Amino acid sequence: MARTGRNKPSLRVLVWLGVILAAMTAVLAGGTMSGVASWSPKLALDLEGGTQMILAPKVEGGSDINEEQLNQAVAIIRQRVDGSGVAEAEISTQSGRNVVVSLPGTPSTETRALIQASADMNFRPVLVTGAGAAVPAAERTPAAQLPKPTAKPANASDSNWITADVQKQFEALDCDNPAQDKQERSDPAKPLVTCEPATDQTPAIKYILGPVEVKGVEIQGSTFQLQQGAQGAVTNEWAVNIQFNAEGTAKFKTVTERLNQFYVAAGGETGSDPKSQFAIVLDNQVISAPRSQAVITDGRPQITGGFTEQSAKALSDQLRFGALPISFDIQSEQQISATLGGEQLRMGLLAGLIGLLLVVVYSLFQYRALGFVTIASLVVAGALTYLAIAILGWTENYRLSLAGVAGIIVSIGQTADSFIVYFERIRDELREGRGLVSAVENGWKRAKRTVLASKAVNLLAALVLYFVAVGNVRGFAFTLGLTAIADLIVVFMFTHPTLQQLARTRFFGEGHKFSGLDPERLGAVPLYRGAGRLRSPEDKPSVVRAKNTGAAAEAERRMTIAERRRAEQQEQLAGSSKGPAKEGK
């Protein structure tokens, strides 16, 4: 197809683009074959169907929420949603203020309540412990022998808290089946029957706990570290440190004084009186129930025993959640049926196709054969965008939403824009009387800056929109930015090199009337208007250009010289004396 030798630099660029596309395809293919990725982009809830809730975290006391607290809020919700057995929930923060929870399907009232509730952390003394399983009906305490409190309980550790009801509840509770104990918020003034769920190391335990003695808000902070031995040397044991505020310190001192008596009375380390234990209860589940081995007067207890680094960190985090009772307001909730989402996607894609078709028709109408370059460029841009979205769906869990689809459709026009800017520049150069090869080079030099500047505006807008976006329209900003980048790659690595190649073909180079670059049609005038007459069609630069074999820049230079000679000849032939001063000899 190339008539006059190949333009190597532009071919090389095209090859590089092919390499990029092939590499992206290979990455995605690799991911798909190993089963972690998929050829189709992941869809957001508004297309797939499901529920999206936007929650505003609220700290008790009304103070503003900071980033760390927001992250804790996300961790709290994640823990709860995971715990409630909802698969594939996505929880993220938005604009540094809100938490977005996306769930497939419609959540039950319980799940919603669970998500909204604030963390509720309390410290309660232990009254009775037992194995996790429910006591078989036959072995339960007969009605006559159920405990009947004889007096008002004197303190939180008093066995008089255990009434017949509490005892029955305790025996019926089955901690091996965690779905059973999803009660929200207990009365802090009453005893509580609850579980410590099983972990990898320990089986489930059930408890009867006394009333709340210290509240979670009274925790000032919590850290975890390797425990220090008696000589101050670091041991291999992990420990969790709590620090109470002044109020908490005073209360905790009273509590440990009492609990420690049970501990000492039961024989210290060898003893096992449950009443020496102090349960940390988060959302009505016991997360830890350490024994009070000493009276803590400074409000800085340390919990030790069987922690791994991971479990120590988990407990420490949980303690900090408790110190921060965040509750959530539902700002907006959307339940989208899969039917509606699917229909919207179909219609969106249909709209995109029609829009694409219209752009294709329009550019063929306006630019004739050059329109095919536009179409090919759009196809390449489309492929780049598609691959990027599919890969991001795999690596970053990016999900395409309806707004994202809108962003892609809108970008069709903006991508075609850069070609128009470029093509019009080439036409301008042709009108100035340049040959196609040099028109392409000169037009590109000028269009390049314009395209870069205007794409910078697009990207800036996309970035601003992305960071301040509200609701679910963030996807729009994302695809808008993504396609702006794809557009830049395509203009630089596909459209321009392709035109450089095409400029060397007979069809375009000689300005066939269907090429869209027909100089005659574009009213080309010779470079040297000073000659005072129009150049005849035979004198079109394309004839001169036939000698060209070098690179584009060189071609341009040579042609200019050639043109100048020709112009001089013409002038001499015409016998004109009005030539430009620089040409006069």
Added chain:
Amino acid sequence: MSSFAKFGNELYTGKRSYNFVGAKKIWFLVAAAAVALSILIPVVKGGFNLGIEFRGGSEFTVSNVKTTEASVGEKAVHDVVPGSVPRVANVAGTTMRIQTDKLSDDETLKIKEGLTKAYGVTDNEVTSTFVGPTWGADVTKQALIGLVVFVALATVLMALYFRTWKMSLSAIAGMLVTMFITAGVYALSDFEVTPSAIIGFLTVLSYSLYDTVVVFDKIRENTADIDSSTRRTFGEEVNLAVNQTLVRSINTMMVAILPVGAILFIGAGLLGAGTLRDLSLALFVGILIGTAATIFIAAPMYAWLRQGEAPLVKQAQRVKQRRGDAAAKAAAAEPAKA
């Protein structure tokens, strides 16, 4: 195409020229009037037609309904919340939209069930949206932050790129005119303002600037050696640049608006209200106005801002003088030949 190409050629050589810069007073007056109206209309009408995201409340969308009667939906809502005044509308084809005041979780679930039965659809053909009362304020705040941040960053970017604050200022002025008039059109036509519409609106600003960048680039190129030229005055060069990029402006606008139009008519015609429709509506209006604002406001304003500069005044005098000389020469040559 032939005539369009010819049109482009004539614009390029200056054979055909529209006096965009010269008639700037008219454009500025028209723009000022349009902006004033755009501010007045919402004030008189008592604000925009805000979507549910701003008002707070609950909304149900039922697709594939057996009947499009509104009374059926109203009854379903009344059965659960007797005193409420639901707004039931057939938004497109077989899709119904039911808006109510804020509902509790329980009520939402019950109404959803009721609507499923009333319209003879299955459970997963009913979509419900609930928006808390404070969400709208949040959305508005974010949109305003976005607006301010974008305008500030764009001004800096423009100033850096063009290296003259006068171009930057003109570009931003054109953008602001676009912004006000687009908002005015929204107020006048009672289109619903949703977060999607606001995002579309912000995108329009980017489009408006983008368009201005392309035209200003040509202006800068044409006026690069204005000091040494006596062919045209600065204003005339700016006008020529606008004319030379006119075909590009029209083509750009066309390819931008074609896909948006496709979403708009498919979005509005087949799906009723939704993300796609709201976005494309704002874009459709804004792209048209944005293109016009570059040609009629931004470019003439730039010429106007610079025409008083001393070197340009001198240059204009030189142009005038040369033209006077040429005219005198021609006048002198004429009788000699005769």
